[in-house]
Amino acid sequence: KCIRGDIRGMRDDGMTYRQIAQDLRRRKHKISASTVRRIIINKGLRAPRRPYAPRSVPVALHPTVKRLVDKIYEEESTRTTNEIIELVEEQTGVKVTRDVVANIREELELNHYRVRYGHSVRIVNQLIRMVYCERMLDSGEQYLTHVFTDETYIQLGKNARTCFVKSRHDATHPAPKHVPKILLWGGISVRGPSPIKILRGKDSIVDSGKYQWILHESYLDWSR
CATH class of the missing domain: 1.10.10 (Arc Repressor Mutant, subunit A)
Structure with a gap:
């Protein structure tokens, strides 16, 4: 006044x-x-905006749903929106919409990041290998006597690409330990592919001795 x-x-x-x-x-x-x-002109001040209260969540239950969403993301930050909706309905009986979940994430200050995984084995830059081979081809190398070999792990586990966390640091997940996995080893040359070696469990841990064993078992007979 x-x-x-x-x-x-x-x-x-x-x-x-x-x-x-x-x-x-x-x-x-x-x-x-x-x-x-x-x-x-006597229209007065604009009425203040009402605080956010999603229609699909009763006002009395909104704090409960908000705490539940926060807990779910704290336990598993890679949950999808559909998974959040299903878990909220399962535990509270409230059917929320995707927009409500997005608004709650904003209230909780959860940010959207791509997941990064720590690695137990150093990853070699594939581009460097490719550039080297292309330069050798340009110099006249035909790789008639070469065999290219490589190995890869296939492991059982969730490999999510995105997550919702409160800080960028939390988007880096540790590499899983003791996860079920197999090792695939193989080679290729101008004559075609070599036999593929599959190692499971503890045998998939490759050191110098194990690598020599792979060469004797899967490479020598084929290369003759």
């Missing part, structure tokens, strides 16, 4: 809407020229 009285008084003194707004801002009142105009 005091501000309204001041505004009308300054208007009676001949000040413009812009001048009134500038004078009030100097007094630490956040107000615009359009708001001054609304007050002068």
Whole structure:
């Protein structure tokens, strides 16, 4: 009321809407020229926005659903939106929409990042290998006596690409330990592919001795 009285008084003194707004801002009142105009013509201040209350979640249950979503993401940050909807309905009986889940994530300050996994084995840059081979081809190398070999692990486990976390650091997940996995080893040359060696369990841990065993078992007879 005091501000309204001041505004009308300054208007009676001949000040413009812009001048009134500038004078009030100097007094630490956040107000615009359009708001001054609304007050002068008796429309009053704009009604403040109502706090967010999703229609698909009863007001009384919203804090409960919010805490549940926070707990779910804390336990497993790679949950999809559909999984969140199913878990919320299963535990609270409330059917929420995708927009509600997105709004709750925003309230919880959860950010969307790509998942990074720590590796137990150093990954060699494949591009460097490719560039080297292309340069050798340009120099006239035909690889008639070469055999290219490589090995790869296939492991059982979730390999999510995205997650919702509160800090970028949390987006890096540790490499899983003791996960079921197999090792595939094979080679290829101008004559075609070599036999594929499959190792399971503890046998898939390859050291120098195990690698020599693979060469004797799967490479020597084939290369002759």
